[in-house]
Amino acid sequence: MTYSDILVHLTDDPRNGAKTDAALLLARKFNAHVTALYTLPPPQQLYYMGEYVPAELFQRQAQEARAKAQKAKAAFEAEAAKQGVTSDWLESERLPVDAVETFGRSFDLLVLGQPDPDPKDPAVVPAGVDVLPHELALRAGRPILTIPYAGQYPEIGRYIMVAWNGSKEATRALHDAMPFLTAAKQVVVFGINPEQEGGTPGAEIARHLARHGVKVEVANAVAQDIGPGEALLSAVADRGVDLLVMGAYGHSRLREMVFGGVTETVLRSMTVPVLLGN
Known part of the structure; x- marks a missing residue:
């Protein structure tokens, strides 16, 4: 692909x-x-x-x-x-x-x-x-x-963060981004407040990516004093990421633009290019 x-x-x-x-x-x-x-x-x-x-x-x-x-x-x-x-x-x-x-x-x-x-x-x-x-x-x-509305982006996809929660939207985004992921120097599968019994959240999808030749690591964080969207953007900045991959969430029979808090926060305050899948 x-x-x-x-x-x-x-x-x-x-x-x-x-x-x-x-x-x-x-x-x-x-x-x-x-x-x-x-x-x-x-x-x-x-x-x-x-x-x-x-x-x-x-x-x-x-x-x-x-x-x-x-x-x-x-x-x-x-x-x-x-x-x-x-x-x-x-x-x-x-x-x-x-x-x-x-x-x-x-x-x-x-x-x-x-x-x-x-x-x-x-x-x-x-x-x-x-x-x-x-x-x-x-x-x-x-x-x-x-x-993003501001800034210049001479590199896109060298260091990638995949926002991962195991949902179908996150899965779709990850696979939509596969050309970026296989070409990246480093990919981190990143979870905020992960919920999983046993094992490491994100480990299975990381193994899947590794089989595609992706250089991947797994990281998780607990957001206590800030929202998960802010925590995700903070992690993007701290890790020097130049592309964020995430699923888009939304539902409305009248207007299909009512997003979950994380997606809306990222789209409003993004500091690097964001690849959305749904």
Whole structure:
């Protein structure tokens, strides 16, 4: 198993460069093809204009959006060519979640950006990206690599932590991440407040990984004064991890974005790329 076909989501977003860099880094790592999916923001009705909005305003907004898309396309294609990565470009007028869900099922790995966890002006947040990794982790059916909103990541997957609790979501994430795990210098299977009678929690899945040639160790921690999400992020920082692999948890018949505390904490406060599986 490998990642031969990678999709990266771009939009009118200052983090396009970071997402592109991550996707191209992985393309070189796995000898993969990269497709950029650019979602065009919908026209915005300005609140102070009341019910009447001139058609010319929407037309101008659409033209500006297209111009930004062309600028982003030129930057993406130039960088892909510079790095010797084969690439394609797609555009969609659908909201990001719907567009990435639809197109993403034809790819091995989806690369997204973390929404700004504390936007100074929520009105300028690109339409639909505020819930992008949250909803897609439950809907896309593909592994999702989320790049933090801040920082640069010249290495992804050299030192990996797998958040492990034995659940089907954690199991799915682990196997979705197998190309990363087999190529890593070191992998730690990490449990928070593990529950297991006899033996070492995580030992069995570590043996499974070792049979795949993964350099793996097992570690567990008890979180007393902080929540498990904070404990996980603390362990990531302490161990110098550059990729966290974890299952995504959520349930809601109305909106599939009600996550368990650990997943929500990590997605909000992540400091390294996170690969989500479900």
